[in-house]
Amino acid sequence: MPAGSCSSDVGAMEINANRADFPILQREINGHPLTYLDNAATTQKPRSVIQAITRFYEQHNANVHRAVHTLSEEATALYEDARAKVARFIGAPSARCIVFTRGTTEAINLVAQSWARAHLTAGNEIVLSEMEHHSNIVPWQMVARETGAAIRYARVTPRGLLDRKHFSSLLNKNTRLVALTHTSNVLGTVNPLRDMISEAHDLGAVVLVDGAQGVPRAPVDVAALDCEFLAFSGHKMLAPTGIGVLYAKEHILASMEPVQGGGGMITRVEEAGAEWMEPPWRFEAGTPNIAGAAALATAVDYLTAIGMAEVQAWEASLTEYALAALDQAPGITVFGPRDSLIQSGVIAFNADGVHPHDAAQILDEVGVAVRGGHHCCQLLMRRLGVPAVLRASFSVYNDQGDVERLIGGLERVARVFR
Amino acid sequence: MPAGSCSSDVGAMEINANRADFPILQREINGHPLTYLDNAATTQKPRSVIQAITRFYEQHNANVHRAVHTLSEEATALYEDARAKVARFIGAPSARCIVFTRGTTEAINLVAQSWARAHLTAGNEIVLSEMEHHSNIVPWQMVARETGAAIRYARVTPRGLLDRKHFSSLLNKNTRLVALTHTSNVLGTVNPLRDMISEAHDLGAVVLVDGAQGVPRAPVDVAALDCEFLAFSGHKMLAPTGIGVLYAKEHILASMEPVQGGGGMITRVEEAGAEWMEPPWRFEAGTPNIAGAAALATAVDYLTAIGMAEVQAWEASLTEYALAALDQAPGITVFGPRDSLIQSGVIAFNADGVHPHDAAQILDEVGVAVRGGHHCCQLLMRRLGVPAVLRASFSVYNDQGDVERLIGGLERVARVFR
Amino acid sequence: MDEDKGGLYRAVILEHAKNPRNSGRVENPTLQARASNPLCGDELELTASLEGGILADIRFQVRGCAIVTAAASLMSQVVQGQDLEVARVLGRTFAGVMEGEASDLPADLAALEPLVEVKKHRSRIKCALLPWYALADAEGAGG
């Protein structure tokens, strides 16, 4: 069980208890213990989540809906209970607001293809930001090309914050949709969404929040945010790959056409056409990732037992510790806010004169897993003026020891390239 | 390990060895051993497949592509090796012909949204059959509505075969696309695809094969079939939920636009637009179901070790045995060909005077899992003149004992409703 | 599991399924509704004659499984002669029990007790509720 009491002055020992829950942390990489700091790409899974998958296949596996036999009833209950649990986790009023998808990317594409294609026309504007992940850019470019809508990008300041004034200046009565990330997957920047959403609403725009990094790192409450859409991925919050979530306000979901057709989303099929089921099932054509949904519920249980406020505090303390250590390290340039109050669990930096891929490779030689590259944020890279950066990102099982091994690895990088 | 030698006179004992590989078969349902005959909905998973998932999360979990650290290299290798293995399994010339999807439904929708939307216009015709699963009907209805193309349905004969002459009569120079199931998920009917595909090709039509039932039950070779597209689902062939396959000829895939945009499918993103990666990655936006793909490779290994010809022979022998037993049972009406030469592992029937849901429920009380309903084939139900049927369907671990327990259960159904 | 006691198909359900009470159509109904569950193919028609707000006669024509047939039969006995609005409240109460929000049947629904077992089978709950949905949706016929 995860440690339950990680208050803001959380000590390494307390949350350390979590490490034992993650079997992969026993692995050695090139003769060194694994120091996994690539959590913004995907997190590791606790034993309980892995067991939830095994349990599903060893005891309950069946297709969902439409069958009366015991296994199918059990599989359906696991799947639909997962929907309800996810709804509670993000403060959604009902399980009917939750569509299961493959991940954040598919969730955003669903909104682009169903909602946006139906609502946007030439003259309309979509507001994004330069810090968006490609998954929150390319779907809008595709829909913009089809509909003739235009895209405006809110600037990122040199400190790595969203330029709040520039954002406001982009909003106008033609703005139909605003799509923003909760937390930058490169800089860790947390955007002041409540405020921005209400500003967008004042102009009649609909708001999608990309929660891929935010939902795993902080309490996220859709009722408080009041966003129309929230997209996030299971695999970045201790759950398996292949399962993700689109939250949408119920009346909006009810107005949307399905994007994929097939089994499980119709009530009636005639030669000439078909009648859709109600949401959310209308949007889940075909056999879904049932085991993935069941295991996502277990991941939510795991995070809830720790407490998302505690997760947030813990990542803030690690971020502070790491920022201080990186500041001490010679020849390291850190990007982004460098302030754990508005930066959540993700740090971008470079070793001067060393290409991020070379640095990441040398870190890997001592078991430190970080990612180097553009992190699916080429617009942000251009704004930062670099082709690529190194990124260290935390999750619940990381501790100060991981940060120390990172710093040790960076000393090694400097020695190799001295 | 599965029994390796199941020749055409395959004995129950030999392939029986497989049962021990499937942990769920140890389960008791309502005090009876599980008799799982709902394999056309989804199959159970052998231990090796479940362990492949566990092993992935305990040892190799990372996101694929774009990172240089060891775990990411390993995860990428598992994912891309799975692609190559799937290609070999269906006789595809290259791994580049294999797109991973959530399942058959998503694979068919991908073709509908990318290929068909670009190629169909008013005046064009799509030929389907009345025995198609909703997943091979509704996507075409959606694209037909958008493009103005018309859909023609090849009739099913009273014996449950595709009316070959009627099919031919539907083909003409306006036929752009033919989409047919390899094996009916209700009647088990196996269509004479080679012949039908070459007839469609003669008129210049492109052919999609719905392999959801066919690929798990018989050797399927895309080079021999010469179809342009083949769609199938992992979860119906011993692999996890949430992973499936679209095979497409390489030059066709190369001509297709992506449907979903996001990370992992672009080479370059600018404010104004993006450049796609080459296929198949162009069609896999976002983090894929990595563990699912790795476990699908293990399922392919398991089936390959048995041999697909042996699987086919085994299911044919069970089908014959079950058809004979159902013929003896009083008050049972069997639908479909009733001939194991053209019927593969799936049998539809009803208990006279008993609603299929009631029969399925009473069978469940003695641990027999069959499905009652329209099986996502409302057009076929109308052709058969029934609202719903019972369906028993086999996989590698079923044996004559399962058939006997089904027959015993049906006697119980008759007693309850006597 | 004994074939005749307990379980979904206890004797009283089977008896109602085989000999549904108030089966057929009311002539010149003043209240009418159809309900269906396309997922199972169940279809049902409710006709009733309403006299001063009272369900003077109510009948069902059902094509469906044993559960929906028995549910319509049992319901017709419960609401026959009841005030329509009272009957609709009873329907909501019963739905609450079947969907797990309330735990016990009130005394005036005691006759429905044999159906409560259905709530253990999520996929069948709609079968037990379908006749009540029809009543909730029923409107004046012919006008």
Add this chain to the structure above:
Amino acid sequence: MDEDKGGLYRAVILEHAKNPRNSGRVENPTLQARASNPLCGDELELTASLEGGILADIRFQVRGCAIVTAAASLMSQVVQGQDLEVARVLGRTFAGVMEGEASDLPADLAALEPLVEVKKHRSRIKCALLPWYALADAEGAGG
């Protein structure tokens, strides 16, 4: 793992990465190409002067990681003074080794041995091959 021997970053790679041979541009090149790996941000320009089919001079301008820089440097030494078509065949041979189709480097590519370690790291193979892709694609400059 020792920092200076073995592994990807053995001394010879680092030495070439820090002091790439034949770095820069050939003036008035008769052969020219750009190659890039947008996934890493690596970019490279090849310029050469071709005299009677012979690569009389070849130079690289690289913005990228140590591997691609060293690979360009090592390659320039191997192909300098070679027949262009022979050099392109060498490139295909090297690609075959790196992609695991062939197992051993032929004698005339022995100088590339330090790069063979890269093949253990799938994500980096393209870095070692990028200069060779540029040579394969190179076309006459200015005309």
